[in-house]
Amino acid sequence: MKGFSMLYLAVFFALAISASGEDEAGWEKSFNLGLNITQAAYSDSWEGGEAGSFSWVANADGVFKRQVSTKFNLKNTVKLAFGQTHNQDVETKKWAKPEKSTDKIDLEALGLFTLHKWVDPYVAFRFESQFFDASIDTNKRYINPITLTESAGIARTLLKKDKDEILSRLGLAIKENINRDAVSPDDPTTTENITSLDGGLESVTDVTMVFNDKLGYVGKLGLYRAFFFSKKDDFEGTEAEDYWKAIDVNLENTITASISKYIQVTFYTQLLYDKQISKKGRLKETLALGLTYKLM
Template identity: 50%
Template structure:
């Protein structure tokens, strides 16, 4: 069933894009934005410094792109790409040698939404979402790339509550989703040989995207994702254990960022993310970063 739903959503999205692109009844141009920001912090201390502090260097690069087009009078396509990567280097307190760079931030997030704009209260939609990371160290000898990779196909109903300048919008959607999580794992007994393990589940998803330009120097972006699984391919492995029903709990992913542009290329950014996935942790996970750095509006 999972393969059939995945294939159906993929075919629907591709065919709709092709048909809409061939429709000449609309001349709406692309609404697009592409922002790159780089933040770095550095600290160093002399040999005579007391207090236990150590030198450090941290950098993070983010790229956020949005593209939206009314492909035809009856079809709207919106794509959001987020890429983030950062590293931290620290200095040993006694030897003063610098460590190898350690990853502090790593994200690949690509969301594609197609809505049938039928001028009704809600619009039918199909969507495809990819989430992964650039690299992950399985062992001292082995680093893998693009693992784990989470693929989500969904369809349902959506509503656009607000449409503003450029790519500003507030869009909510609710529908049925199928997820595939592809993970590279070490083969038992080998420090370098890997195998791919795939798990599947399906259920209901709710996603709300917010992108607002509050003024010419202040931008707010938020995404709230909720997911409730109804079936899970690996549930038999957990039968009879305390974790048997963890997969049934609602997953939460809430991201918020506020970017304030201080000058043409200098900006400060606050990012807060709240995650809850009972299969990973019984407690919520919170990430917060605040930094100042360079910002480039490429589009």
């Protein structure tokens, strides 16, 4: 699969370079840094068993777009986040070891063939991971697990006005999941690299709305239905035999409100559904007031 990914990337960039037409414009760049901090402290005379806490989340979001030629548009998206929470023991008042609260690496390259038809072809490559894998206390792993997604299909711009944009795409996708140095299912005392491959139909809708210079919204809806799964035989005869066939859902919503040049309120929600992980949907909500800095 690694060879396939490299071949896919080579074809991706070759298409971008060879797309007919002269260079249209330079890069449209935006890159924001953010830091959110929350602290709670109590005096010794406080009643009720309260304990102090301290949490922080750092994030970076970037979009780099360029009309490479009259017939090819390239958009690179970067989403990075990492945060920890420190809790104080109620009895001893000592601070426990920090625990990870947020961890995200999401990189995507989207190539759109701008033929100005009712729908336009596209190719895309996505890299998803986390900075630190804390699932095994005795085995520190960085940039793990990894999900690589290669997709191609058709896309349509539903709205394009100033900075507002709604782009929806539908295509075939192949996903490779890589879990490095995972505990072996055959021998718990050893570790091994566990990989799986699946492919199916993917639908992605990206929404960007700028209401004014202080208020904006970014949303993303991803739907995925697998047609094949390399590890399906491992679940044959079990309750989870057909779980991989269920539709995966990933809905993200981010509303940002700028109070001043460097202070911003962010409300973020994410709804995930993957039946292989949980039969129930997983919801995450974050309301944060923090510092932000625009590099570009």
